[in-house]
Amino acid sequence: MYKRTVLFSLIVFAMILSIVAPNSIEAKSMKTKAESAIIVDVETGKILYAKNENEALPPASMTKMMTEYIVLDKINSGDLKWDDKTQISDYAYEISANNNFSGVGLTQDKDYTVKELYEAMAIYSDNATSIALAELISGTEGKFVELMNETGEKLGLTDFKFVNSNGLDNKLLDGKHPEGTKADDTNLLSAKSAALLAYHLVSDYPEVLETTSVTNTTFDGLEITNYNWMLPHDSQNLKQFYYEGVDGLKTGHTDLAGYAFTSTAEKDGQRLITVVMRTKSVEERFKETARLLDFGFKEFGEVELFPAGHQLETEKTLDVSKGKADKVGIEIAEKISAPIQKGTEGEYNVSYEIDESLLNKDGQLEAPIKKGDKVGVAKLIYEGENDPGYITEDKTFTVDIVATEDVEKKNWFSLLMSGIGSFFASLFTKITDLF
Numbered sequence: 001m002y003k004r005t006v007l008f009s010l011i012v013f014a015m016i017l018s019i020v021a022p023n024s025i026e027a028k029s030m031k032t033k034a035e036s037a038i039i040v041d042v043e044t045g046k047i048l049y050a051k052n053e054n055e056a057l058p059p060a061s062m063t064k065m066m067t068e069y070i071v072l073d074k075i076n077s078g079d080l081k082w083d084d085k086t087q088i089s090d091y092a093y094e095i096s097a098n099n100n101f102s103g104v105g106l107t108q109d110k111d112y113t114v115k116e117l118y119e120a121m122a123i124y125s126d127n128a129t130s131i132a133l134a135e136l137i138s139g140t141e142g143k144f145v146e147l148m149n150e151t152g153e154k155l156g157l158t159d160f161k162f163v164n165s166n167g168l169d170n171k172l173l174d175g176k177h178p179e180g181t182k183a184d185d186t187n188l189l190s191a192k193s194a195a196l197l198a199y200h201l202v203s204d205y206p207e208v209l210e211t212t213s214v215t216n217t218t219f220d221g222l223e224i225t226n227y228n229w230m231l232p233h234d235s236q237n238l239k240q241f242y243y244e245g246v247d248g249l250k251t252g253h254t255d256l257a258g259y260a261f262t263s264t265a266e267k268d269g270q271r272l273i274t275v276v277m278r279t280k281s282v283e284e285r286f287k288e289t290a291r292l293l294d295f296g297f298k299e300f301g302e303v304e305l306f307p308a309g310h311q312l313e314t315e316k317t318l319d320v321s322k323g324k325a326d327k328v329g330i331e332i333a334e335k336i337s338a339p340i341q342k343g344t345e346g347e348y349n350v351s352y353e354i355d356e357s358l359l360n361k362d363g364q365l366e367a368p369i370k371k372g373d374k375v376g377v378a379k380l381i382y383e384g385e386n387d388p389g390y391i392t393e394d395k396t397f398t399v400d401i402v403a404t405e406d407v408e409k410k411n412w413f414s415l416l417m418s419g420i421g422s423f424f425a426s427l428f429t430k431i432t433d434l435f
Contacts, residue, residue, distance in 0.1 A: 202248070
């Protein structure tokens with residue numbers, strides 16, 4: 001009796017576990033202390049995680065990513081050269097001399113190269129060098145702000161507004177804010193737009209990482225240290241925040257913005273971008289970033305979801321007109337792989353979009369058809385819940401749908417006989433309809 005009772009208890013316990021215990025392959029969830037956050041896979045543009053990603057918040061010095069992008073764009077177009085020189089305006093000097101702002105201490109009546117100013121901005125988050133670069137490129141910072149917003153539109157950013165080149169709140173500028181902006185204006189950027197800007201920055205100009213990965217350098221004889229504590233710093237106090245693979249991108253902090261950080265890291269050939277906004281401390285922004293990176297690298301991996309030659313059960317063939325066969329097989333031309341969360345493999349499917357320009361009025365392909373001819377595209381579809389989508393609209397998983405075999409065109413006699421047969425069949429139908 002005792003053995004039976006124990007056995008029965010074990011069975012009941014096992015049944016309870018099967019109901020309440022989470023499946024070992026069930027996708028894990030992610031929570032962050034940041035007010036808004038996002039993780040993006042750079043190669044595919046897939047958003048791996050998002051929280052309040054469309055909420056426009058003050059980005060503080062993360063604004064400088066746009067200034068960096070424009071500088072690199074001007075360098076690439078030949079409108080600007082690294083060894084071009086400029087001097088510091090009264091306004092830029094005043095900002096540089098303000099001890100409340102991060103800065104290298106610029107000197108007037110001295111030539112600075114674009115390279116020097118750019119590195120001080122990207123590594124040390126200098127505010128005055130951002131202004132100097134803006135004035136060099138556009139004449140005034142106000143004109144440069146217009147260029148920033150135009151570039152944001154061009155890159156597809158949403159939920160954003162740029163009002164100066166460095167991310168300071170305009171109210172901190174003692175009435176000397178850029179023309180065309182208001183005294184109480186502040187830059188605004190959603191986590192998704194910050195990630196999209198970072199995505200374009202590292203995709204269009206990967207050389208940016210050569211600068212953002214620098215931990216220490218000198219500017220005009222002054223040693224400057226990168227505010228990104230996740231880089232391999234020598235300081236024992238900072239080593240606790242080191243994260244292998246991190247090589248950018250931009251920190252930000254004001255009282256209004258809190259502590260923000262856009263990071264990028266590469267591990268085993270996969271590059272991620274993460275954004276955290278409105279964390280409560282400098283330490284928290286790096287700890288939360290590390291958690292996001294861990295989640296992205298550990299919980300997501302490249303998986304082959306559908307092999308080359310995969311066919312939909314409901315759409316294995318297309319009808320053919322004027323062919324020696326009345327149907328032709330169709331399949332995807334290459335495998336579909338994607339970075340997906342562990343345990344979600346079964347939540348993906350493909351949908352077919354047949355190229356209607358190839359079909360006749362009856363929805364048929366016309367012979368002749370060659371094996372491998374493209375007839376449409378197959379799109380990867382996520383059928384689970386809460387799919388955050390892609391960082392850009394043009395980033396979706398698509399592969400070609402192709403014919404699996406040749407279908408020759410009927411000879412003229414066969415076509416003639418088919419036409420005669422169709423004519424009499426139609427005639428017979430009309431006659432029978434009369435009765």
